[in-house]
Amino acid sequence: MPNPQEALKYIELATSNSGVAYVEGDTVHITVPPERLVDVADTVFNKYNCSFRVCAGVDERPLNGHFSIVHLFTDDRAGYYVVVKAYLSGENPVAPSITSVVPAADWCEMEARDLVGIEFTGRDVYRLVLPPWWPSNLHPLRKEVPYNYRPQPRIESEKLGYSSEYGVIPLGPYHPALHEPEYFELYVDGERVVDVKYRGFHVHRGIEKLAESRMNYQQINFLAERICGICGFVHSTCYALAVEKAAKLEVPERAQFIRSIVLEVERLHSHLLLLGVAFHLLGYDAGFMHVWRIRERIMQLAELLTGSRKTYGINLVGGVRRDINEDKKQKALEVLRELNREFESFIEVAISVPQVKKRLTGTGILPREEAIRLSVEGPVARASGINKDARRDLPYAAYKYASFKVPVYSEGDNLARVLVRVDEVFESISIVEQLLDKLPGGPILLTDFEIPEGAVGVQVVEAPRGGDIHYVVTGRGTLYRWRVRAPTYANIPALRVMLRNQPLADAPITIASIDPCFSCTDRIIVIRNGVAEVFKFPPMVK
């Protein structure tokens, strides 16, 4: 539990801005009038050096007649979550934008505008998530909108803009260098990228609305796990922890150990997957094949521990539903020893391949100042000299029982991002070994509990790509509001900085270096006559 003294400054900040604040566990809740929002956000982000995680619009009209906007920060040194909230008019919700002081709030404000209908002053506005043909007065996360409403779609061009000065290289939405639908428009001068525009959210699936409308607390675990095909367990754990925090549940320790073990197994498979993709993009297919051969051990380990190679489905609110016995533990330790040996000998050679080293070094640079300004996450942040990792700073599950290093590099280039992940592979192996050794006895699932209405829980889980965040407001038998933000959501805006002035040939590896997970980031797929359709959007991203 964090030091209560550290929370005092937030309480003072709230009172000095005509607001109120209270501390609940590791979370400081601050409520201020909308006109004080920018000042408070400025102090929290720029003076107290908190990380900005995400913001969420909430339709609270059925509860109190208001909308609200919630900005979520974390004080990574003190270990506090800082939730800054302002109530807005129920008829005409308008909030001041905090992007002038917290640039990273750009996307989440536009998402709140699209989905909840909150207008923001003091900034340029554009449509981010909803397609252009979506009716302008229809905001799907408002409570009166049914979850299965489908407006008539219209197909439009994907192109974002034209440049007579520079050549335009479209990258996506379907492209061999991209494994998910997203669209980059690269403006090139010869072989050099001079600017880039991005559009995503092609596969926004509206899962928050689905969960809030027709699922109970335990069903949502399984929906959460399907947010991502690579790090789904991160989402189900993050969701379960957020609900448990809101309901103040004491989850059995053995269950927390099993969650941490499986989270690290997922990190291992994810990092090895990315390393394989990176080597493939650099033309080093031998590296790609070998690293994926090594990764296969982890997939089998995941199957041994959870019953599935991916989408494990073992998380529930209150614990887990699959135990690790002594036989599995011994087999897992054996696999990890072998993995450590194989990966160590492989990676030394792979990183030394001249073309790999040359093309990773000094390319796709993200300076530390830009990384801080954009509040990037995970290995992207750590490769740019930002020493943050939620496993250590905001400990959850059983990480406090494991000793591990957080690799930090200052170069900010593609190589640094790869090396952070390489180091993390060894650290993850060590963490799993430690936790298996210390695995306590006892039950794995809390069976008898109640979740009160109107409680708030916010949780960050360090996914392979960075901090994943789930914000929940409990309701009657289900969630009242669920906001999910995957780490790639925070990292994509940094690509513009990373791609500018880079050789065109290094664009794919630079994009891959943030280990993007676009479907995770997007979360609406539109189904018409049973067929999923992907629509083309007009220009909207600046």
Next chain:
Amino acid sequence: MNTILAYLLGPIIALYVTTPLVLDGVERKLRAMLQSRIGPPITQTIYDVLKLLLVKETKSHPTLLYVSLSLVSSIITGLAALYYTTLYIVEGNSTYMFYALALFAISTSTHTITPLLVPNPYSFIGGMREVILAVVNEAALITSISLYTIVTQRLLVESTSLTSLIAVLLIAIVAFTASYVASSRVPFDIAEAEPELASGMLVEFSGRILALNIYTLLLKRLIVKFLVLAPTLTLIYKYGLITLLSTLILIPVVWVIYATIAVLLGRSRVDVAPLTLAKIYIALILISITVLLVLTHA
């Protein structure tokens, strides 16, 4: 023409036509083994090309006709280059070698400009990358093989010295390096393999045209090996059918060596590869020429 060669010419040409497809199958199998994969059967490239040749064209475009003509002329001139190299190996007339080099230059230039005929930005950028690389590499390849041919012929009639052997070795290094680069393997497959270009120069090719393009590339790989092995083996066995037989035996060996090198490396970049190659080639060729001039005056 050698009488025996006249009888063997038909089978030899047939061998030249089929060898690239078989050796590519061997390369794919070898690559799979080195990457801990099972890989396709050795005959897979033959199946691939035959299947592509049998695909019915669904769209016709005037550009595709030009592309087809360009690729076919590249294949014909390539086979002619192989024919003259064979004559050189058997008869020792260096004029044949220069014919072969001229025909190879036409064949490879025709293949290089093919993607520039296609109105597609990916294809155009890929084609330009190939042109940039070719400007540096083909010049070095033709210069070095010409010098290699001249020097090896001279060594056959004169006494050898350490200095002359060093000069030959330097030229051979340039020739073998340039032949590797001309084979468009990693790290020099920057025209078609870069993912940001969605296969670059290959992006609009399918069916028969893709088959022709694949075949042109594989034939080019065979020609460049022939061109560098010819002077090397004439140095050992002089001229004749034994030399030809040795060349044919060594072609798969060199092919496998090149394939193994490719597995061990990653892809270079268009702004790095040509510049690095130009520096290496210029340095080695200048040193070799200086040594040769010194030898001539001595």
